[in-house]
Amino acid sequence: MKRTYLKKASRTSQSDAGETSKTVAAILADIETRGEAAALEYAAKFDKYTGNVELTQAEIDAACARVPQKLKEDILFAHDNVRRFAEVQKGTVADVEYEINPGLIVGQKAIPVSAAGCYVPAGRYRHIASAVMTVTTAKVAGCEHITVSSAPQPGEGLNPAIVFAAHACGADKIMALGGVQGVASMAFGLFGQPKANIIVGPGNQFVAEAKRSLYGRVGIDMIAGPTDSLILADKGADAHIVATDLVSQAEHGYNSPVWLVTDHEPLARDVLSRVPDLIADLPALNRENAEAAWNDYAEVIVCANREDMAATSDEYAPEHLTVQAEDLDWWLNRLKCYGSLFLGEETTVSYGDKAAGTNHVLPTSGAASYTGGLSVHKYMKIVTWQRASREGSKQVAEATARISRLEGMEAHARAADVRLAKYFPDEDFDLTANG
Ligand SMILES: NC(=O)C1=CN([C@@H]2O[C@H](COP(=O)(O)OP(=O)(O)OC[C@H]3O[C@@H](n4cnc5c(N)ncnc54)[C@H](O)[C@@H]3O)[C@@H](O)[C@H]2O)C=CC1
Ligand SMILES: O=C(O)[C@@H](O)CS(=O)(=O)O
Ligand SMILES: [Zn+2]
Numbered sequence: 001m002k003r004t005y006l007k008k009a010s011r012t013s014q015s016d017a018g019e020t021s022k023t024v025a026a027i028l029a030d031i032e033t034r035g036e037a038a039a040l041e042y043a044a045k046f047d048k049y050t051g052n053v054e055l056t057q058a059e060i061d062a063a064c065a066r067v068p069q070k071l072k073e074d075i076l077f078a079h080d081n082v083r084r085f086a087e088v089q090k091g092t093v094a095d096v097e098y099e100i101n102p103g104l105i106v107g108q109k110a111i112p113v114s115a116a117g118c119y120v121p122a123g124r125y126r127h128i129a130s131a132v133m134t135v136t137t138a139k140v141a142g143c144e145h146i147t148v149s150s151a152p153q154p155g156e157g158l159n160p161a162i163v164f165a166a167h168a169c170g171a172d173k174i175m176a177l178g179g180v181q182g183v184a185s186m187a188f189g190l191f192g193q194p195k196a197n198i199i200v201g202p203g204n205q206f207v208a209e210a211k212r213s214l215y216g217r218v219g220i221d222m223i224a225g226p227t228d229s230l231i232l233a234d235k236g237a238d239a240h241i242v243a244t245d246l247v248s249q250a251e252h253g254y255n256s257p258v259w260l261v262t263d264h265e266p267l268a269r270d271v272l273s274r275v276p277d278l279i280a281d282l283p284a285l286n287r288e289n290a291e292a293a294w295n296d297y298a299e300v301i302v303c304a305n306r307e308d309m310a311a312t313s314d315e316y317a318p319e320h321l322t323v324q325a326e327d328l329d330w331w332l333n334r335l336k337c338y339g340s341l342f343l344g345e346e347t348t349v350s351y352g353d354k355a356a357g358t359n360h361v362l363p364t365s366g367a368a369s370y371t372g373g374l375s376v377h378k379y380m381k382i383v384t385w386q387r388a389s390r391e392g393s394k395q396v397a398e399a400t401a402r403i404s405r406l407e408g409m410e411a412h413a414r415a416a417d418v419r420l421a422k423y424f425p426d427e428d429f430d431l432t433a434n435g
Pocket of ligand 1: 177178202
């Protein structure tokens with residue numbers, strides 16, 4: 001497949017991975033050894049925060065009172081959409097019971113984990129929507145205890161709207177702890193909370209690496225690190241809207257890649273010429289982030305046709321994938337690797353990020369090649385069970401005994417032997433490995 005890069009990235013999500021991994025390992029080990037005292041020291045070091053970590057009910061009430069009414073209504077609108085979509089998704093997992101052989105019944109149950117730890121990023125921006133996405137889905141899944149941990153601002157603590165969102169969506173505990181110290185405190189059960197069974201939520205490279213390192217001891221939703229986005233656009237796409245959408249996701253941070261893939265070079269050149277002005281027009285922090293992301297991480301790729309565009313996109317496996325091209329059904333059918341798909345110019349990643357109802361906690365750095373984003377299913381354990389009548393036990397016992405013996409697992413075989421001997425004392429069975 002021939003691809004022409006009109007713009008090629010000098011850095012990727014793996015560029016700083018080694019350094020990040022070392023930093024995070026040291027912090028995790030320290031917090032595991034020294035507990036809350038170490039977590040508080042890192043809060044002071046990284047966030048210049050020495051205030052209260054566990055929010056009291058009075059602090060929650062005071063924060064909620066500071067949120068403007070219109071913003072509360074918007075947050076509740078987003079919550080309602082996320083909740084209703086989560087409920088529909090939950091309905092797709094059913095407990096089942098199946099008589100697989102006469103008298104032998106097998107089944108599946110979906111059991112929610114007890115304790116969920118939801119990380120809500122708040123370093124560069126106030127990610128109110130992340131509180132909605134994580135807490136609402138945990139609540140719909142049926143988790144008994146939900147903790148939110150989020151980065152405090154120096155001298156101020158948590159953003160009031162994040163507190164309102166976490167509280168309104170159903171958090172049982174809210175902590176002012178960011179980054180690795182927030183994730184570690186939820187995983188180790190510090191500050192009076194139950195140890196989390198699963199840690200979910202997005203964050204920067206330190207948060208994503210902390211979750212990755214703790215995985216196994218605790219469940220995680222997925223690697224949801226620095227945001228990335230890809231737009232597939234054909235000759236009919238509106239260059240101004242494509243450029244605006246690229247910039248909208250480059251503002252996340254200096255390490256947020258945005259990629260444009262097209263089969264129409266004039267569109268690519270038009271978009272390339274528009275992006276710098278759109279970035280220059282942003283407020284200072286957003287401009288700095290978007291400029292760095294655009295310069296170092298962005299790519300503009302021209303392909304020969306739509307099939308090559310789709311194949312390129314699947315290779316990148318972006319977190320957000322937008323299609324601004326004709327024949328949307330063809331794309332929906334063809335594309336295989338993405339966290340969330342935005343079909344057509346009339347929708348945009350920002351809708352999904354904030355309020356449309358699909359979850360914005362999504363796989364990054366290519367993780368969309370093997371997983372989808374956060375949903376109720378991530379909090380639910382699909383477990384199995386079985387029971388049998390004595391008749392139902394017969395055939396499976398014989399097969400079990402012979403397979404076990406052939407494997408050399410004599411004790412397993414005898415667990416089947418004793419049942420056959422007890423339930424069918426008058427029958428002879430050849431239970432040897434060669435039987
Ligand atoms: N994949 C997804 O679904 C989503 C991803 N995001 C991503 O979340 C991220 C948010 O990042 P931030 O604004 O930074 O907020 P954040 O809350 O993730 O990180 C802030 C924390 O980083 C820690 N930190 C900062 N510098 C450090 C250092 N040198 N060593 C150790 N720890 C350090 C501090 O403890 C601070 O509390 C962005 O990259 C954004 O793209 C946001 C929403 C959704
Ligand atoms: O990575 C993401 O999903 C973000 O784009 C979500 S938000 O824009 O930070 O709300
Ligand atoms: Zn976004």
